[in-house]
Amino acid sequence: MSDLISFVNQSSGSTSNSAQSQSALASDFDTFLTLLTAQLQNQDPLEPTDSTEFTNQLVQFSGVEQQIQTNDALEQLIASNNSATGAAMSSYLGQxxxxxxxxxxxxxxxxxxxxxxxxxxxxxxxxxxxxxxxxxxxxxxxxxxxxxxxxxxxxxxxxxxxxxxxxxxxxxxxxxxxxxxxxxxxxxxxxxxxxxxxxxxxxxxxxxxxxxxxxxxxxxxx
The missing domain is CATH 2.60.40.4070 (Immunoglobulin-like)
Incomplete structure (x- = not known):
């Protein structure tokens, strides 16, 4: 019987949300660095670009990365807890x-x-x-x-x-x-x-x- 009565959600696969977010962040960060390098190489020497904006963006990237790492740790904790729960649930078999x-x-x-x-x-x-x-x-x-x-x-x-x-x-x-x-x-x-x-x-x-x-x-x- 495969009907799902209580509508628990099917897992999306082996790749966690945090891993996907890390990959997306890395791609965005690489793009940001490429644009930053190009802008610095082509800036007007007489009117150099203010570095404050770049610094703020770097800080934002760092904050997002830390949040994703926190989410990753939480997912691992939940997975560990689910495994422990599964082991405990095995005693329910046949009950x-x-x-x-x-x-x-x-x-x-x-x-x-x-x-x-x-x-x-x-x-x-x-x-x-x-x-x-x-x-x-x-x-x-x-x-x-x-x-x-x-x-x-x-x-x-x-x-x-x-x-x-x-x-x-x-x-x-x-x-x-x-x-x-x-x-x-x-x-x-x-x-x-x-x-x-x-x-x-x-x-x-x-x-x-x-x-x-x-x-x-x-x-x-x-």
């Missing part, structure tokens, strides 16, 4: 996790969600929707306050099976005896099958999609 996401990618296997009601309800419905918010499947949900689990086998209301490799979103609507809406929450339940460090932030792979490590709400022993 059941609750993810801060209503969306899950359907791959032909059952999908699970945990939902919670803030208070008792007189009516409650569990809904499966597509990315446009269209309800594709619904059934009565538990009405008591607290957490409950729902497992969906991919069957839609018309009896057909959901398309694989598409993302589906779960939600619960609930009302009390006075028809007031009750606050609900819905999160994906899945099992960690891998760790992926190719994104801007560490991610986990599951049958329900790829999620950011920071989206993990809790880990349960399988």
């Amino acid at each position: 059941s996790v609750e993810i801060n996401s209503q969306g899950a990618g359907y791959s032909g296997e059952d999908l699970s969600w945990r939902y919670a009601l803030a208070s008792d309800a007189t009516e409650a419905t569990f809904n499966i929707q597509d990315k446009n918010g269209k309800v594709l499947y619904s059934e009565p949900a538990e009405k008591s306050a607290g957490s409950h689990e729902f497992v969906w086998d991919g069957t839609l209301s018309d009896g057909t099976i959901a398309n694989e490799d598409e993302v589906y979103y779960a939600s619960v609507t609930a009302k009390d005896s006075e028809a007031n809406s009750i606050t609900t929450s819905t999160n994906v339940l899945t099992t960690v099958s891998g760790v992926d460090l190719s994104y801007d932030s560490p991610a986990i792979t599951t049958k329900a999609g790829i999620f950011s490590y920071s989206d993990i709400l809790r880990v349960m022993q399988s």
Whole structure:
């Protein structure tokens, strides 16, 4: 399953932003020196060019270079931290996790969600929707306050099976005896099958999609 549910950003490649900036700065600095040399060679001896402007530009180049070097050090620190996080995340392999996401990618296997009601309800419905918010499947949900689990086998209301490799979103609507809406929450339940460090932030792979490590709400022993 390759769908990216939590929208962590794909890394741009092996060349860091600071390395690209250093290269661009070096090119600009070479151009500046070429122009400076040409201007000095062709200046009027009777009206020499004021060196103050050149000095200011050199100072600016130096400041930019120092900032880029700082950014480079920060990128290295982040990369080191991500590697350490990845090593720690390996202990999650095979573990059941609750993810801060209503969306899950359907791959032909059952999908699970945990939902919670803030208070008792007189009516409650569990809904499966597509990315446009269209309800594709619904059934009565538990009405008591607290957490409950729902497992969906991919069957839609018309009896057909959901398309694989598409993302589906779960939600619960609930009302009390006075028809007031009750606050609900819905999160994906899945099992960690891998760790992926190719994104801007560490991610986990599951049958329900790829999620950011920071989206993990809790880990349960399988």
